[in-house]
Amino acid sequence: MFRYILRRLLQMVLAFFGTTLIVYALMFAGQGDPIQALAGERPVTAAQRAYLTEKYHLDATGVGGFFYRYFDYVRSLLQGDLGQSLTGRQIGDILQAAWPVTLKLALIALAVAIIFGVTAGVIAGIRRASIFDNSTLVLTLLVLGIPTIVLAPLAQYFLGVKWQLFPPTAGSDPTFYALLLPGIVLGSLSLATALRLTRTSVAENLRADYVRTARSKGLVKRRIVTVHVLRNSLIPVVTFLGVELGNLMSGAIITEGVFNIPGVGFNLFRGIRTEDGPLVVGIVSVLVVVYLVSNLVVDVLYAVLDPRIRYE
């Protein structure tokens, strides 16, 4: 197990450099004149241009120059310095402010998926082909079919504006209540997937041979379902939810955009829109790490949940 984790960590280093390199290249390849982009509409004096060229090593051109700048960036990144955005703010500060909001949103979404998705999935799996099962199947299909870009504004309009059950937007430093509706919208997709996954898994495990054995031991049905079947059925579900938490932590661009939540996705989107190269690359680099770490945690968790899995 230890060696497995070590190997995975080494793989993560490779993946980290690979992804940051690609994002860095894409973000700066598209720009015409980075100094003009930095300055915006204002004219740039020769002295300023010379200073900025020096600061960002823009005098080195071509592939060599690109890699020079990339490694310069990575060096400061490894020292914990994410650099400054084009607006002059420390990217580290931006993330520090944005992450707690995104994390809160992610946890709400995940809680929604677990409480409603897994519970309904278990019931649907036990009562396969019942009215409950069929209606959840149709509902989840509907949710999975509607893109968030449609679902989020719809929920905002009806629940937030028209019936005023929730605040329509969150704003800076949002409360739990303000994040509830966006959380439900964000979690609905995970909910639908978790429900279907749980349902299939429970239905499959109910037919497993070990259930027949448990019955022949004379156990009560309740125990067979809650101990034997659930313990096995939830292995893929927990794995899915773990990966999902990693996804949710990297921010939800659409949901945060629609509900005006100052989270990671919101900032990332703003960075892309304003061609703020350092901000985008900074955020994505951190997201890559979050994603890689959460995936590793899920894989290790998988081995803990299923004793048949052994990592060498």
Added chain:
Amino acid sequence: MTHSTVEPTPASATPDGGHLLELRDLHVEFRTNEGVARVINGVSYHLDAGETLAVLGESGSGKSVTAQAIMGILDTPPAFVRSGQILYRGQDLLTGSEEQRRQVRGKEIAMIFQDALSALNPVFPVGWQIGETLRQRAGMSRGDARRRAIELMDLVKIPGAAKRIGDYPHQFSGGMRQRVMIAMALALDPKVLIADEPTTALDVTVQAQIMDLLADLRRDLNMAMILITHDLGVVAGVADRIAVMYAGRIVEHADVRSLYKAPAHPYTKGLLESIPRMDVRGQELSTIKGLPPNLMRIPSGCPFHPRCPYVQQVCVDVVPHDLVLGDGRTSACHFAQEVRDDSAR
């Protein structure tokens, strides 16, 4: 053998023959989207305390379904018990409540399955799984259940039981896993042990060890055993009586010695002749022609008639009743006498 064996017609069966376990005219069908499959069509057999009954038949003959019906662990739907009785100590299990049936499972009648790897829960240690029966059914404490689980694992001769109690099923070899299954089935001292193809998934050498173990345990613990198998070789040394099943019916029923010496049903005869023999060389191995019947469309008359070398018009038209041949032997064949005399030659 003092008891008369399977009665010619179930209706004339004695109200209480005093058997430990008795099946009377059991019918089970599977209702599927494609139609109704009649899997068990009037099976009657009995089991007395301390004896071993082998139920023999090929895949799909209904031997496992019969066992699951006794245990009350059929998957309903699709399986439904249509009619019949399953008497345990004179009590019809089929008319009892689900709770009463649950009490019988494991404690009175226990069962072990063919593939121990899938029959054991993969995510719990074996000791936990053996102990679960004790904790849940016998109200034992965690510690007592654990100690008893080690004893049971010793009983089924798992080396280093105390050390292996925390291991998971996949960490055991096939034979050891089947021993774990057996230990689990023995936890509540059942009076009847149903072994459903206990050695089919195992290597030949391990098969013999498991069969020996089962025979020893049956004797030491004074249980009765129903041994379900398709392997005639497995049966010979262990069973007292044999019931041969075909298409959901018992076609022949006899004590082991007379059945081996002179089978009285063409199907049994075919089975025995299809065993490879070391002492007969240079002869083509005889087989039973054709395939087992589709249970949704069981042939008219005797279900074996399309494959039978003795077939006559009467076999197509009339369902043969059990013919009593003396010594408690029965054979559901119109020409039982003839077949037996042929075999004896």
